[in-house]
Amino acid sequence: MSVALAQVNVSPCEVSNGTGFLESVREGNRIFGSSRHRNSRFSCLGGSRTKNGRIFSVRSAIVATPGGEMTTMTSEQKVYDVVLKQAALVKRQLRSTDELEVKPDIPIPGNLDLLSEAYDRCSEVCAEYAKTFYLGTLLMTPERRKAIWAIYVWCRRTDELVDGPNASHITPQALDRWEDRLEDVFNGRPFDMLDAALSDTVSNFPVDIQPFRDMIEGMRMDLRKSRYRNFDELYLYCYYVAGTVGLMSVPIMGIDPESKATTESVYNAALALGIANQLTNILRDVGEDARRGRVYLPQDELAQAGLSDEDIFAGRVTDKWRIFMKKQIQRARKFFDEAEKGVTELSGASRWPVWASLLLYRKILDEIEANDYNNFTRRAYVSKPKKFIALPIAYAKSLVPPTSTRTLSPLS
Numbered sequence: 416m417s418v419a420l421a422q423v424n425v426s427p428c429e430v431s432n433g434t435g436f437l438e439s440v441r442e443g444n445r446i447f448g449s450s451r452h453r454n455s456r457f458s459c460l461g462g463s464r465t466k467n468g469r470i471f472s473v474r475s476a477i478v479a480t481p482g483g484e485m486t487t488m489t490s491e492q493k494v495y496d497v498v499l500k501q502a503a504l505v506k507r508q509l510r511s512t513d514e515l516e517v518k519p520d521i522p523i524p525g526n527l528d529l530l531s532e533a534y535d536r537c538s539e540v541c542a543e544y545a546k547t548f549y550l551g552t553l554l555m556t557p558e559r560r561k562a563i564w565a566i567y568v569w570c571r572r573t574d575e576l577v578d579g580p581n582a583s584h585i586t587p588q589a590l591d592r593w594e595d596r597l598e599d600v601f602n603g604r605p606f607d608m609l610d611a612a613l614s615d616t617v618s619n620f621p622v623d624i625q626p627f628r629d630m631i632e633g634m635r636m637d638l639r640k641s642r643y644r645n646f647d648e649l650y651l652y653c654y655y656v657a658g659t660v661g662l663m664s665v666p667i668m669g670i671d672p673e674s675k676a677t678t679e680s681v682y683n684a685a686l687a688l689g690i691a692n693q694l695t696n697i698l699r700d701v702g703e704d705a706r707r708g709r710v711y712l713p714q715d716e717l718a719q720a721g722l723s724d725e726d727i728f729a730g731r732v733t734d735k736w737r738i739f740m741k742k743q744i745q746r747a748r749k750f751f752d753e754a755e756k757g758v759t760e761l762s763g764a765s766r767w768p769v770w771a772s773l774l775l776y777r778k779i780l781d782e783i784e785a786n787d788y789n790n791f792t793r794r795a796y797v798s799k800p801k802k803f804i805a806l807p808i809a810y811a812k813s814l815v816p817p818t819s820t821r822t823l824s825p826l827s
């Protein structure tokens with residue numbers, strides 16, 4: 416174990432990847448004390464959870480039916496429960512006709528400079544790791560874009576724990592420490608500069624901690640699991656590592672004050688976008704994941720198609736594989752369709768970047784088809800000219816105003 420990681424304060428910021436973005440920029444023990452942090456979340460969320468409580472956990476699977484029988488909930492039901500609760504938490508704040516109220520900072524000498532440096536660093540990381548997405552964020556209002564950068568960086572660092580160069584040193588205990596550190600961020604006690612940006616963000620926007628905790632849960636899952644028996648198991652994984660990003664983002668993006676869609680339906684669409692993106696990731700990276708001994712495809716569906724892990728490790732594009740892949744792509748597209756219904760309901764300035772990211776990610780599926788389903792040795796990617804063409808299309812879509820009737824999701 417490297418010295419940096421052996422120091423119990425697991426710091427993916429110390430898990431350097433050679434470009435330096437992840438190295439620690441910690442200054443002293445805590446760079447901002449809780450005194451400057453307004454921690455508005457506890458007041459704005461109505462104190463509906465305890466500090467370490469897992470009130471909205473998706474882990475409890477056994478429920479009683481109205482008739483008193485015990486039954487098992489599907490992952491989709493469990494996750495939808497989280498969505499409903501997340502939506503209920505922020506309903507009022509998101510529908511304000513005023514711009515989200517970003518309160519002035521309490522000027523503690525030096526802190527504002529540090530904070531602005533922290534956001535600059537987040538913007539650099541984002542620009543380096545996700546260029547197209549970064550360009551999209553430039554279309555948002557300055558406060559929103561800074562918040563999205565801070566969340567992006569936290570997500571990237573969290574993923575890097577299990578996927579980065581030091582992943583082999585990461586234990587469940589290390590993830591527990593990362594979660595403790597997350598609690599500190601939400602309590603106004605950031606550990607380093609990048610955490611400080613997130614701490615500031617969650618004090619300015621009605622972002623709840625649960626999706627962040629759940630993303631860490633997804634990383635735990637990655638440590639202990641390399642096969643998924645069926646789509647229900649895979650869905651839960653996708654919620655943890657990607658659906659959560661949708662739930663984290665809606666409070667920043669905001670809902671158009673003119674929208675008559677229910678908050679729940681918008682959250683549901685955001686969740687769907689995360690799931691669609693992750694399913695696409697999985698389909699694009701089949702070969703790469705197999706080389707790491709991982710198969711993120713539902714085992715029962717593979718078996719039904721007459722396929723097994725061996726076929727994947729052998730990497731042969733057969734007719735059975737093509738038929739299997741067609742079904743998987745179809746499913747991912749359904750989630751994109753579900754997501755599309757919600758983008759129009761977002762606040763005006765947030766729609767373009769979200770449309771752009773949706774259209775570009777969706778195109779990866781077209782590229783897998785164009786590669787004749789060879790996702791073993793060919794990585795599907797969207798060329799620059801295709802990306803370029805998608806941007807005005809996304810812009811045109813972003814001009815469509817929100818729905819004026821409650822016609823969105825059948826679940827709402």
Ligand SMILES: CC(C)=CCC/C(C)=C/CC/C(C)=C/CC/C(C)=C/[C@@H]1[C@@H](COP(=O)(O)OP(=O)(O)O)[C@]1(C)CC/C=C(\C)CC/C=C(\C)CCC=C(C)C
Nearest residue numbers: 566567570571574657660661664684685689692757758772
């Ligand atoms: C109503 C409505 C549709 C609202 C929009 C909500 C919204 C903005 C949703 C965003 C969904 C999104 C971008 C999800 C990311 C999914 C994803 C790709 C997750 C990846 C996980 C691990 O996968 P893996 O290890 O297999 O992949 P790599 O090979 O490592 O890439 C992640 C890597 C988890 C970490 C996620 C991120 C770093 C992305 C975080 C993005 C944001 C915070 C910003 C989202 C905002 C916009 C405008 C798209």
Ligand SMILES: [Mn+2]
Nearest residue numbers: 574575577578
């Ligand atoms: Mn990853």
